[in-house]
Amino acid sequence: MDKSTLLKVSNLKKTFIKKSGTFLKRKKTEVYAVNNINFEVNKGEILGIIGESGCGKTSTARMVMRLMKETKGEITFEGVNLCNLKESETNKIRKKMQMIFQDPYDTLNPGMKILDILMEPINAHEKGLTYEEKYQKVIEAIEAIELRPAQDFIHRFPHQLSGGQRQRIAIARAIILKPSFIAADEPTSMLDVSVRAGILNLLLDLRKKMGLTMMFITHDLSTASYMCDRIAVMYQGKIVEIGPTKKIIQHPSHPYTKALVAVVKDLNHFIKNREKLILDGEVDSTKEEKGCPFVARCPHKEAVCHTQVPELEDVDRGHSVSCHCHIELLEKTS
C-alpha cells in the first residue's frame, strides 16, 4: 500500500436477501447492494461517490465505517484491515473515522441538549479529561462549525435549531474527536437550496484546517465536482468509472457517466440528443443480468455486453472505466 493511501477498499461485496412474489409463490432473491468494488482514498483528498438512489453508496460507506458487516472483501485503514478486528479494537478505530448522515433529524437524539450530544463522544473516548476540558472541547467544536456565540446553542434541543444548524451540529459531533477521516452521506440533500452552500463550504474549510480526508457521497454531479478531487461513479453496486474530477467532467468515458454529464452540463443538448445518450427503456433491477449492469439503458451496447461483465480498466493514468466499448466510444466522440 502506498504511503499516501489512507483507506483501501478491495473486492468489497454486500448482498441482501430480498423477498418478493405472492404469499403462495414466495421468491427469495439476492440483491447485490455492493458488488465487488475497489478504490483507495489518499490522505487529504476528497473522494466523491456519485450515483442514483439504490446504487450502493450508503452501504459502501456503512461498511467502511464498520456500521455494517461486509459479505466479502477487505477494508484497510491506516494499514490495518478493519474486517478482522475485535469489537474493542473497532471502537478505537471509530475515534479516527466519523460519519455525517443525510438526515440530521434522525441522527441527533431529540431528547438531548446540544451540550450533551457533543459530550457523548468525548465521554466514550477521552475519559481522562476534566469536565472543564471537555466543556472547552464542545465550545471549540461549535465555534469550528460557525455557530456563534457557542454558549447560545449548547442548552438548546435539536428541534430548536433550523435544518442547516442541525446539520452543523452533526458535523461538530463528527469532528470533535479530531478524526482523520470523514464519510459524509448526502449531507445537504435534505436541506433547502439556500443553506446548502454553507455546509459545503464548511466541509471544505474543515478539510483544509484539520487536514481531513473525506468520502463525499452525493447524487448531484455539480455538487460532487465542487467538492471532490476525484469521483467514483457507481451504478447498480459497481464502480463504472473513477478518476480525477476534471477528467470525469471533461472526458466522461462510461456511457452512464456521459449521459449524466450531458444532463447536468446542458439539459437542452441532452433533450435534443437523448436517443444517442440513453435508451428510453426502464430497468428491471430484479432481473439477473449476466453482462454489463448498464446494458438495458445503454445505446452503445454490443453482443458481448449481454454476456460478459466488463472489468474496471485504466484508460489514462488514474482514470479507469468499466465498459467493453469505451475505446471505440472515446474515438467516436473525440
Add this chain to the structure above:
Amino acid sequence: MNTVLSVENLSTYFKTDKGIAKAVENVSFSLNKGEMLGLIGESGCGKTTVAQSILRLIEYPGKVVSGRVLLNGKDLIKASEKVLSSLRWKEISVIPQSAMNALNPIFTIGDQIMESILLHENVSKREALQRTKTLLELVGIDGERWKSYPHEFSGGMKQRVAIAMALACNPKLVISDESTTGLDVLTQAQVIALIKSLQKKMDLSVILISHDLPMVTAICDKIAIMYAGNIVEWASTEDLLKNARHPYSQALLNASPDLGNPEKEVVSIPGSVPNLVNFPDSCRFHTRCPHAFDKCRQETPEFREIKNGHYTACFLEEEGNHG
C-alpha cells in the same frame, strides 16, 4: 396577446392554531399560449398552494381570500363547481408530484385513463380505449401495456402514465407540480424531455413547478421566483439569468454549484425563512437581505414592471434607492 391564464393579486391563507398563515400573498403572473413558465422556490414557499388555488382545490383550513384567476378570461375563483368540473381535465390539468397520488393501485392503468376520458367526454368505450393506447404511446409506453397495474411499472414509467392521464382530455394548460422530484437524474431528464416535446407538439401552455433552478432555466421561457408566499421576480429566462434584480433571486442563483463554471464559489443565504403566521407589513426577505434598509422592515414593496415584461418587488427599484 394570447394570454391563456392570468393570475391577479391572488392571496391564499391557512387558519392555524397560532393564527393566520399567509401562505400565498398578492401573487400575480400570466401565461401565454404555448409558453412554459417555471415556478420556482424552496420548499414551503407556496408553489403548491398557488397551483391548488388556480384549480380551486384549496380546502379548509385554507381559503383563497382575494384575487382573480382568469382562464381564457373566465374567473375560476368565482366559477360554480359545475363550470369548474367541466374545465378541469379538458382545459387545465395537473401532473402531481407523486404518481401514486394520480394512480389507484387496484385498477389497471388503462381502466384509469379510460375512466377519466369517459367521465369528461362523450365517446364510446372503444374510442376511449383507442385513445388510451395512443396516449400511452405518446409518453413512450407500449400501448398494449394498458392492462398493467401501477405496481408493474418503475417510478419513471408511473410518472409517464401520470402525464398520459393529465393529457387524457386534451387540456390547453398543464401544471406539473414537482412531477419529477424523487426520480433519478437520468429518468428525471427523460420525463422533462417528454413534457417539453409534448408541449411543442400539442402547443400546450405549461407551468413547471420545481425547486431545481438549473433545470428550469434550461427549458422554460419565463421564470417566476417565489419566496415565503410572494412572487419576488418574474421575467424571461434570459433576463433573469443576465440581470436578476431581486436580492433573493440573485442569492438563489449564487447558491448552487455549476458544472459549466468550475470557478464559481457558491454562497449560502444567511438565516432562514420567516414564519408566515401573522406576518407583519414588510418585505418578506428583509431578515436575510444584505441590502435591507428601514423602509423594508415597515412596508411591503409593490410587485411591478420595471422593464418590458420584467417584474419584481423590491424597494431598491424605486427612485433614489439604488445602492
